[in-house]
Amino acid sequence: MKYLCLVYAEEEKLRLVDDRECVEGDSAMRASGHCLASEALQPVETATTVRIRQGRLSVTDGPFAETKEQLAGFYLIEARDLDEAIHLASKIPPARVGSIEVRPIRPIRETVAATAEAAAD
Amino acid sequence: MQTPPDPSLSAAVEAIYRADSRRVLATLIRLLGDFDLAEEALHDAFRAALEQWPSDGKPRNPVSWLVSTGRFKAIDRLRRRARYDLSDNFDHLRADEIEGAEIWEGNDLEDDRLRLIFTCCHPALSPDAQIALTLREMCGLTTEEIAAAFLSKPSALAQRIVRAKGKIRDARIPYRVPEGAELPDRLHAVLRVIYLVFNEGYSASSGSSITRGDLSAEAIRLGRLLAELLPDGESIGLLALMLLQDSRREARTSEEGEVVLLEDQDRTRWDRAQIDEGLILTERALRTGRIGSYALQAAIAAVHAEAANPEGTDWAQIVALYDVLLRLEPSPVVELNRAVAVAMRDGTEAGLRLVDDLVKREVLAEYPLLHAARAEFYRRMGQRAEARRSYERALSLSPAEPQRRFLSRRLEEIGAGFDEEA
Incomplete structure (x- = not known):
């Protein structure tokens, strides 16, 4: 089962975490087959928000979240169940200075495909 | 066949x-x-x-x-x-x-019941959902019964259960008994839920009835199951603690439904069978060598249970047990309980000094029992004005009806008179 681990942290605190440590941990998680994809993000000041409203494109600077914790990166992981996902998330270094949100992946492609297949039967 | x-x-x-x-x-x-x-x-x-x-x-x-x-x-x-x-x-x-x-x-079938309680008490579920699910799935209570026990709306409670089951399914919370390094924390989470259920039954946090025996009985049943299937010092300790507390159920309320303090209880009304079992289990829990907070609290309850009257209580032993408990799990509530025991061992002034220290540190300021304890100390010392002030403060913070009546009664007893200093 797939989970997305979203890394949230205050950007100053995140600087306390050594990049090398993150890359080492990530390599280990990839080597064991638990990490399917992962990236760190540029600071939130570089973010752009895109919306379509009444058919028109709207582009704005940032998300202006009130919270100091920002999305800083993500890991798409493969885990047996939530316990294993929690265990893997606890090894992500920024867990020490921020938080990791563990979200199960909704199998949207599989659901749509299965529905289409059943309807065709 | x-x-x-x-x-x-x-x-x-x-x-x-x-x-x-x-x-x-x-x-x-x-x-x-x-x-x-x-x-x-x-x-x-x-x-x-x-x-x-x-x-x-x-x-x-x-x-x-x-x-x-x-x-x-x-x-x-x-x-x-x-x-x-x-x-x-x-x-x-x-x-x-x-x-x-x-x-x-x-x-083994028994493993399935353990799996079920560990899943119901999974830390990824909210504490309220853990309690509701445990009562629903492990105890078989209906949603209406649980809602009534926790004074919440059945629809809100049903929703909470539906949401929890949805999370178990969609986030794949496993159906398993945790192992190794994981087990102690997870077991603690299960024991905490059981003890919360027990306490909800033992002393209603609000509403007009002080004991909701059914919930306590369910908690004891769960405690028995856990102590039997996972005989850890803490699961045995929790069962012992619940039995020893429950043994006083009859004596802690008067026929009119009023609160009776431990020192005023008719000890012949304590349930002997529960005490005997509780004492044996406390011994067993302490002998496991890994002593935790439930075993220590059981040991404290056991010292009370062994005393034929309040004067015969081994207060030195109780203070010593609170000392160990405080080292293990520092908490202002434990400090307050220790202060009450110190007052019995060393005199009221010594207890009052410790409570005043809590007040100075501005902890438990909103905790009615702190003010009730303080009031009680002043009452014993004959300082009626101070006692009245503290009883009134406790009363202003205490939502549960029986406690309110108890405090009001104490206030009446003190009367409108002034003490010597006033």
Whole structure:
């Protein structure tokens, strides 16, 4: 089962975490087959928000979240169940200075495909 | 092999429902991988028992009959659902999967009940949901009963349970007993839920009835199960603690429903059988060598239980146990309880000094029992004005009706007179 681990942290605190440590941990998680994809993000000041409203494109600077914790990166992981996902998330270094949100992946492609297949039967 | 038909079997089915329905449910959840499907299967299985046992006779092993029947009914239900709803291909696949899986897998039925309680008390569920799910699935209470016990709306509670089950399914919270390094924390979470249920039954946090015995009885039942299946120092300690506290149930309320303090209780009304069992279990918990906070609290309750009267209480022993408890788990509430014991050992002034220290540190300022303890100390010292002030403060913070009545009564006893200093 797939989970997305979203890394949230205050950007100053995140600087306390050594990049090398993150890359080492990530390599280990990839080597064991638990990490399917992962990236760190540029600071939130570089973010752009895109919306379509009444058919028109709207582009704005940032998300202006009130919270100091920002999305800083993500890991798409493969885990047996939530316990294993929690265990893997606890090894992500920024867990020490921020938080990791563990979200199960909704199998949207599989659901749509299965529905289409059943309807065709 | 079946016993001859017996027309009075519906009573037997009912008895088995009361005694074993949770066992059957726990195993069905493992087999079917879904709480709702397992609950439906459980009811289907009991319905089948009511229909078939009177003519076919009661099976030799009713629990395994119910499990296999429930499993069969669930497969049937999934296949029927797949036939009616063409968009749902999953039900069909799941039915095949369930049919192909081994029923017992060398698993002991008791393990399934442990799996169930660890899943209900998984830390990824909110604390409220953990309690509600445990009472619903492990104890078989209805949503209405749980809502009434926790003074919440049945609809809100039902929603909480639905959300929790949805998370178990969608986030795949596993159905397993944690192992190794994980176990102590997870066991602690389960014990905490059980003790919360016990306390909710033992002292209603609000409302007009001080004891809701049913909840305490359920908590003791769960505690017994855990102490039996995972005989850890803390699970045995919690069971001992609950039994020792529950032994005073009759004595802690007067016939008029008023609170009776420990020192004023008629000790002949304490439940001897519960005390005896509690004392043996406390010993056992302390002997495990890994002593935790429940075993220590049980030991403190045991010292009270062993005293024939308040004067005969070994207060030095109680203070010493609180010292160990504080080192293990520092908490202002434990400090307050220790202060009360110190007052008994060394005199009221010594206790008051410790409570005043808590007040100075601005902890527990909103905790009614701190002000009630302070009031009690002043009352014993004859300082009525101070006592009155503290009783009034406690009263302004105490939501539970019986406690309010107790505090009001104390205030009346002090009367409107002034003490010597005033």
